[in-house]
Amino acid sequence: MSEIIDSTWAVPATARGRAPRPRPRCAAARARALLVAVCAALAALSVACGGGQTQGEAFDPRWKDDGGAGIAAFQQRFAGKRIPLGADVAVGVVAGAGASELVGVPLDGGPAWTFAHPLDARPAVAGSVVVGLGRGELFALDARTGELLWTRRAGGRLRGAGDDGETTVVSLVSTTGTTSVVLAVSREGLVLRQIEDSAAIGVPAVVGRYAFLPWQGRYVTVFDLQTGGEVARALLRTEVSRAFLLGGVVFFGGDAATRFDASIGLGAAGRASTARLPARELPGAPVWMTAGTEVLAPAASAEDRARLYARPRPAGPPGIEGERYVATYYRAAVGLDARSGAIAWAHAGEADFLGGAAYAGGFALCDARGGIAFLDAQRGAVAGRASLGRPIQACVVQADGLTAAAIGAKPAEAAAAGTRPVDAAMTGARRSGAGE
Numbered sequence: 001m002s003e004i005i006d007s008t009w010a011v012p013a014t015a016r017g018r019a020p021r022p023r024p025r026c027a028a029a030r031a032r033a034l035l036v037a038v039c040a041a042l043a044a045l046s047v048a049c050g051g052g053q054t055q056g057e058a059f060d061p062r063w064k065d066d067g068g069a070g071i072a073a074f075q076q077r078f079a080g081k082r083i084p085l086g087a088d089v090a091v092g093v094v095a096g097a098g099a100s101e102l103v104g105v106p107l108d109g110g111p112a113w114t115f116a117h118p119l120d121a122r123p124a125v126a127g128s129v130v131v132g133l134g135r136g137e138l139f140a141l142d143a144r145t146g147e148l149l150w151t152r153r154a155g156g157r158l159r160g161a162g163d164d165g166e167t168t169v170v171s172l173v174s175t176t177g178t179t180s181v182v183l184a185v186s187r188e189g190l191v192l193r194q195i196e197d198s199a200a201i202g203v204p205a206v207v208g209r210y211a212f213l214p215w216q217g218r219y220v221t222v223f224d225l226q227t228g229g230e231v232a233r234a235l236l237r238t239e240v241s242r243a244f245l246l247g248g249v250v251f252f253g254g255d256a257a258t259r260f261d262a263s264i265g266l267g268a269a270g271r272a273s274t275a276r277l278p279a280r281e282l283p284g285a286p287v288w289m290t291a292g293t294e295v296l297a298p299a300a301s302a303e304d305r306a307r308l309y310a311r312p313r314p315a316g317p318p319g320i321e322g323e324r325y326v327a328t329y330y331r332a333a334v335g336l337d338a339r340s341g342a343i344a345w346a347h348a349g350e351a352d353f354l355g356g357a358a359y360a361g362g363f364a365l366c367d368a369r370g371g372i373a374f375l376d377a378q379r380g381a382v383a384g385r386a387s388l389g390r391p392i393q394a395c396v397v398q399a400d401g402l403t404a405a406a407i408g409a410k411p412a413e414a415a416a417a418g419t420r421p422v423d424a425a426m427t428g429a430r431r432s433g434a435g436e
Contacts, residue, residue, distance in 0.1 A: 058223060058230040059199040059215055065235060065268060072265030074222055074232035079262070083207055083248045084165045085401035086127040087143035090355070090366050092392030093119065093298050100298060103388045104130065106144050107364055107372070107399060108406050112389055113146030120157060122296040124170075124203075125398040127163025127245065131170055140168055140185070143398070150189030156181060157295040160203030162211070162243065167192065167225070169206040171213075173295060184211060184225045193225045202241035202292025205250055212243035212250060212260075214292060220252050234260075237270040241292035246400060247314030247360075253289045257312035275312040275319050278341035282306075283329045300354040300368075300394040305330050309365075310338065311358035324377040326363045328353040333365055335380050345380030349373065355395030361404025366395035374407045383407045 088107040093100055100119040105112040118134030125131075129149065130141040138154040141147060159171040159180075172181045180201040184193040195201075195213075202214040210231065211223045220234040220243060239254035250260035258264070259273040266272050277288055284306025290296065310325035312318070320338035327334045333347040349367050356365040362383055363375045370388035375381070384407040388395075 058195070058221055059197045059201070059213075059219075061199075061216060063219075063233060068235070068265030068268055070232040071222070071234045071267070072262075075260060075262060075264050078207075078210070078260075081207055083245055083250070084127070085248060086163070086245065086398055087125075088359070088399050088402040089125060089130075089143045090364065090372050090386070090388060090395060090397045091123060091125055091130055091143070092366065092370055092388045092390075092396075093122065093394040094390055095299070095393050100134070102130065102132065102141070102146070103370070103390065103392065104141075104143065104146055105372070105386055105388055107374075107386060107397075107402055110144060112387075115141055115146045115148070119298040122158075122298055122394055123396060124158065124161040125396045126161045126168070126205075128165050129161070129163045129168050131158065131161040131168065133158040133172070138170065138172075138183075149187065150185065152185075152189070152191075154183075159201075159295055160242070160292055162203065162205040162245070164206050164208065164245065167206050167208075169204045169211050171201050171204050171292075173200075173293075180215075182211070182213060193228060195223065200293045203243065205243035205245050207245070207250065212252070214240050214243050214252060214254075217241060217254070234264055235268040236272065236274075237268065238274060238276075242289055246312065249314040251312060254291070255288070257289075257310075259312065259314070259318060273318040275310075277308060277310060277320070277325055277338065278336075280336075280341035282327050282334075286327050286329070288325075296394075298394060300352075304354050304394065305352050307353075307356070309356045309358045309363055311360070321358070321360060322377045325358070326356070326365070326375070328356065328365065331367075333363070333375065333380075335363075335375075335377065344378070347373075347375055347380045347382075354392065355397050357397040357399040359399035359402035359404070362407065364397050364399050364402070366392075366397050368392060372397075376404065 089104055091104040099116045102115045119132055120134045123130050123132040128143050130143050132139055137151055139151040140149040156172040156174045162169045168185045170183045180197050182195040185191055199215040205212040209226045211225055213221045213223055217239050218236055222231045224231050238256040240252045242253040244251050252258045256274050256276045261273050263273045286306040286308045288308040306329050308327050311321040313321050323338045325336055325338050330352045331349045335345040336343055351367040351369040353365045353367050362377045366372050370390050370392050372386040373382055374384040376383050
């Protein structure tokens with residue numbers, strides 16, 4: 001077994017009777033530790049403790065390119081598979097005297113929640129869950145309520161996660177940085193599959209029995225979690241280190257976003273359904289998607305303050321929804337034309353923007369004060385606001401099914417938008433951000 005995992009069983013929150021905010025575990029923790037140790041010892045001899053374990057082969061770089069035939073055939077079988085929408089939520093990281101605290105708020109309305117736990121890396125929001133890892137414990141929360149779903153002992157560092165409402169797939173890197181470990185965990189906390197390989201596996205996605213695992217910057221392996229083998233492999237000519245679900249569709253992302261549709265077999269020829277952003281110089285050299293093989297720190301960096309946000313079209317010709325994307329630079333947010341890169345509008349925020357997401361008709365941007373501004377995609381007007389309730393160190397936003405109509409924009413709120421000339425907004429944002 002890998003150094004990452006000491007048991008193939010997670011501990012469901014219902015079994016532990018644990019509330020959303022952690023409490024001292026005392027005798028229960030000792031009993032659980034004993035169970036974990038026994039299971040780990042047995043696992044060293046066999047896989048009798050639970051989920052199957054898979055090593056090597058599926059990520060063999062000596063694979064012979066089949067011209068896209070295998071992935072195209074799988075896509076035909078996969079087409080029509082219902083993919084549920086994920087939770088629309090913002091999750092912030094708050095520094096504490098002891099453990100860090102997560103604060104979350106549903107973007108479409110609902111009460112905020114909190115959950116205290118040490119964090120060694122930034123949490124991941126995927127589907128209907130929030131996944132975090134700290135001080136040897138991996139955990140999953142309900143993204144809308146903050147309710148603890150399960151925990152397990154785990155080492156290494158968190159790269160990312162995928163979720164389809166039933167199964168959560170987590171990508172970890174070992175403490176030595178030489179091994180990738182992927183866990184597929186059920187809602188009940190049972191590990192369905194553990195995959196170990198020397199390949200750098202990025203952020204995964206999952207739909208039913210199939211996990212989509214990007215690796216080596218150009219491949220995406222479709223892995224059958226039931227049989228423990230590779231079903232098909234996509235080869236792309238754009239950098240790819242993330243798989244994600246958006247708008248009921250699977251995408252493969254990196255420096256562009258490729259839709260998993262009938263054209264996926266043409267990926268090796270560079271003719272898959274790929275959405276790209278126009279190349280142009282912007283302050284801070286922002287990127288659309290960070291590398292899925294990176295481990296992001298719990299606190300935001302300068303790179304998080306300079307980012308691009310865009311939503312690839314889930315249907316129709318490949319491209320960016322609404323033909324608009326946003327670049328942030330500390331307190332400034334600039335809307336740009338997705339075809340030409342021309343600046344359409346500029347918005348001055350109340351604090352540095354640390355995270356965000358594009359939704360149908362707008363952008364949800366989360367700032368260091370814990371405020372969330374909903375900006376109209378075409379005009380940059382403030383369509384609504386939400387709040388995490390306190391200052392934060394980092395923010396992760398997911399907007400899957402959210403729409404501009406759901407935000408319910410009001411004229412008075414839109415008139416309150418802080419808009420300044422573009423150059424002034426960008427310069428002022430950098431000056432104020434540097435002093436914080």
